[in-house]
Structures are given as C-alpha cells and as structure tokens.
Amino acid sequence: MTITISDIARVAGVSQATISRVLNDSGYVKTETKEKVLKVIKELNYTPNAIARSLSRNKTNTIGVIVPDINNPFFGEVIKGISDVVDEHNMNMILFDTDEKLNKEIKALKLLKEQRIQGLIIVPTSSEDEINSEYLRIIENLGTPIVLVDGHVSYTNFDGVFVDNIKGAFEGTEAFIKAGHKKIAIITGRMNSKPAQDRLAGYEKALNMYDLPLKSKYIFNGDYLMEKAYEITKEILSMDDPATAIFVSSNMMTLGCLKAIFEEKLSIPEDVAIVGFDRVDVLNTLGLNISYINGPTREMGKIGMEMLIDGLENKEKKHLNRITLIPELVLKGSEKYVKKQNK
Template sequence: MNISEIAHIAGVSTATVSRVINHSPAVKPETKEKVMQVIAEFGYTPSAIARSLSIQSSLNIGVIFPDIANPFFSGALNGLSKVAEEYRYNVFFCNSDENTDKEHRFLEQVKEQRLEGIIISPVDTNDRRTLKLLEGLEKAGIPVVLLDRDLKDGNFSMVIAENEKGAFDAVQVLVNEGHRKIAIIEGSPSNRPVYERTEGYRKAMKEAGIPIRPEYIVRGNQKSDPAYEMTGQLMRLDDPPTAIFTCNNMMTIGCIQYLTEQGIRIGKDISLIGFDDIEVLRIVNFGLSVVHRSETEMGKIAMEMLVRRMKDPDGKKEKVVLPTEIILRGSEKSVIG
C-alpha cells in the first residue's frame, strides 16, 4: 500500500494524509481520525508513510503577488506569514511583477514543488489561463485563496476590500473641500480593484453634479514611474486640476515625486488623496490623506481561509470584504480661492 491508496480509501487528498502524519493543526479532527483508522487497519507504519511523503507532499504553501515593492503586498505577506508560522507552514513566494507569463510558469510548477495551497493576487482579472490553472489545482486537492484581486467566472475563496466605496468617499472629501477640477490617476482596467476605484470616482463626480473631463483621467498602471509621467501630463494642461485622487500607493508615490520636484506644495498648491497608506510617509510626518485598509489583516484573513480550505477542501467557499476608512492628514485641504 502506498500514500495514494491510503488517501483514496480515506476519501482525502495525499496532501491531507501528509498533514495528518506531520501533526499539522490544519486538519479537522474527524478527518484526522478517518486517516489514522485506515493507517491502523492496514498496518502501515508512520515511518513508511513519512518516506513516501518525502517525495509526494510537504507543509509548504505558495504565495503569488504582482508587485512585492508595493507596500500593500509586502504588508499582506507579513500578515499571512505570521499565521502560516502558527500552523507550521513554510511560505514560498513568487513575485509575478504584473506579468501573466511569470504567473503561469509558477502555477504550472505548484504540483512539482509539492505545495499544499496557494494564495494569489492575479495579474489580470480576465486571464483564462490563470483561471484554468487554479481550477485544476483545486480539483487536485490544492486549495486556492484570492487576495485583493479576483478572477472573472472564478469560484474561489477570497478576501477583498471596499474599493468602490473607498474611492467614492475620497472624492467626496475633495468635493466637500470645494473642488470641481478633480483628476484621477487610475490603473489598468484588467485590474479589478483599481477599476472599481475608478467607478467610485465616477459615481462621486456624478452625484456632485460635476462633469467628468476626459483629460483629467490618466492611467498609471499601478506603478510609480508611469504615475510620475501622468502627473506631469495633468499639470501641463492649460487648465490643470486643483485636486488629484490616486488609485494605489505606488501611483501616489510617483505623483508625490513629480509634485515635489516641481515645487508644487501638496495641501497648499494642490490637494491629494491616495488609496492605501504609505508607512514611510507616516514615519517622516508627511501629511498624506488616504483611503486606508489593513493589508496585514487581509493577509492574516487569507491565510486563515487557506487553512480552513486545507482542513475541508469540499467546504463552502468564503468571501470577506474588508471596510475602508478615510484618514485625513492635511493633503486634502482646499486650495480653492
């Protein structure tokens, strides 16, 4: 008898048998008892199972994020790693760098690397290849949890934030400060959370009765360098905006860099609110107003979700939506009049 036969008789995956033998807490008591009964019935010794598992399974999980330089993802990785350590899981990380080819290559290696679960922020919400690879992993008993971003037509556990509402609230603050010339530095439309933030911007402008000017909508593609260029494009307009909303922290950094280099004072010459906090700016007492969500908490929740999925692969898929809050530190101040 081998490990696959034990898993088949017990009605579980080989990964679950691995968790039982390695005394992982990520196994439901009733599942553990069922596996141990099969082991006892067929007289298979733990040492023999361990030898078999050494080439078939492990206590490793994979994490695929699109940009580890982004403080949001590094914070989420920190949060999920703490929970993984509590459950004695090792975390193997891949930075896809917003590149679907890199993402595909890592997903294709998951079984070979004997990973027992995946937490991923997909590069492109419309990517059918990533969707099929993740669905294949789930069918093979390797559960998947999406963090921050989802996949069109996908059915996975996920933890996301109130992206549209957070953006709506931010633009509403700028409107209440008297602004009517409000620009947005948005991200790629294939990135669902950033797309939702653009929708929040549009709805806030419509509710305030402010016409949306196409020249005030520019795309920074989640990165600081393009956002730097787009901020310059905005400020060189014959009628430049008096306020800017940036759709993620990396684009906020690029925007701040341009404004600072040009001697444009944030909160005095122009108003700015960004989506996601930037810890280093808090440390140097830079008064950036933001849409805040806890990236560390999102990471922790994602890992707890994954543990529950590994305990009960056939259990109900979960969706957690974390609230956002507006933190005002002065950069939103009106420069009108």
C-alpha cells in the same frame, strides 16, 4: 557520512518499509519495534529529508503565495499577515513574485503544483482580456484549495478576501468635494484589473452624487507603478485648466505623483491637493501629511490564510467564502482647498 534509511534498517534489523512507516507515522508498527527504530535514529543522528517525506505522503505542509510585486509595501503587508497565521499553524510558505506578468504567474503555478503544496493564496496578475486556456487549466487543476486576495480570476469560483474599493475611492473623492474642489483628477490603476475599475467607479459615483461634471480630460490611466504616475502628474500640472486635486489609485503611484509635484516646486495643498489609495509609511517618516485610504492589508493576509486553512480542514464544503473589508479614510490635510492659490 550521510546516513540513509537503509543504514537505519540494517542497524535496527528491520525492513526499509518499517523505517518509512515510522518516519511518516503511517501504517502499523509494533510499539517495541517503533521504539527500537527511534532509538537507532537518535543514535545515528539521522535527519529525514523533507522533500522525500513529502513525496511519500503525496503532500507537504507547505502553502504557495503568489503576488504581483514584492517591492510594493502593500503586498509586503499582505505577506506579513499570511506569515502570522502560517507560523501559528507550524506550516511553511513558498513565495513567488510575478512582476505583474501573466507568463510568470503561469510558471509559478506550474512550479507550485510540482512542489505538491497544500493550498494557494494568490493576488492575481491575470485579467479577463489576458486569461487563456492554459492558465485556466493549470489553476483549476492545481488540486488544492485556492484563496484570492484583492483580485479576481475570471471564469473561476474561488474563496477570497477583498477591499471595498468603490467605497474607498468614493470617500476619497468626496473629501475633495467637501473641501471645495470642483476640478478633480484621478490616476487609475491598470484598467484591466478589477480594483482599478472599482476605484474609478467610486470616483465617478462621488462626482455624480454631488452633481459635478465627469470630464474625461481629468481621467488618466496609470499602471500602479511610480514612473507612470510621475509622468501623468507632470501632464496634469501642465494642463491649461489643471485639476486642483488629484486622487491617486495606489501607494506606489502616490510616490510618483509627489515626486512630480515637488520637482515643480509646488506645495500641497496650496498648489494642488492629493489623496492616495493605501498607506505609504515612508511619508510619515519624512513628515509629509498626505491623506489616504487605508486598506486593511495585513488583515487581508491573515483572513486569506485562515480561509485557506478552513478549506484544507473542510474539503467537502460547498459554499464560497468571500469577505469584503471596509477601508478607512485618513485625512491629514492634503485634501484641503486653498482658494487664494487656485484659479
């Protein structure tokens, strides 16, 4: 048997409006009446409907999180960081995976608005050339604080936490140069995304600083996915004048790059050197010492959620809150230059 508010009102001898005020802790109710209602609720073993309560309050204790690829460990770490803070504040989280598709991001935003979320953390899929009026209208009229993580939404001003991608890519490329490499390839991410643009800029900055020529034949546009990086690496390895080192702009692409190298029965760094952006934990498990740029992913999630809570508690704040975290270069030997194996 399902117990309803009307059942409680009948047993307690009060109106349904009074029951609603007690359940939502809103409006005045006499102490003795409130105690009587709570006693009846306990006796009838009544459990309030969370959705109904949120509708009556016109808000929930829930935040929305949107990421482009739930299968990517990078975003898994970001979500863990968000979840740590969500749990501390006894909040709830609704998660959406957009598969890097703008239409799915728009759909997620619409659904989250219907759920009356308190706030939103988003790793945007959208890029400047994809932004449309529908997207801007939805995200700007969401009616809640919004925090960006590792991505930008053009024509908007939201709080955000980011990684210094230029510095990370510069240091990764510089490690190759200091090791003796002169022919360095890069596999970029999707070039309509700000992180990919910044990582390419860091690569170019390092070459310029060390007076190495910037050659377009060593720049390959990837898409953050493993399969594309696999294909590009095969192309790099088959060049007449192949690069001796490959800077890979994301963790999933690092896996694709390694797959291609090992299929060719080549060794790292004897045949080709590699540095990847973002940690790939499985490589340590397999005993593969691959150098990488370590972005503080879990920390990004924590800081993003703390920003969101600050926005919820200080809705009148006027200034933007934006933090850029510094990545760490972790050298494990795969960046080295073994001259006897290179022409």
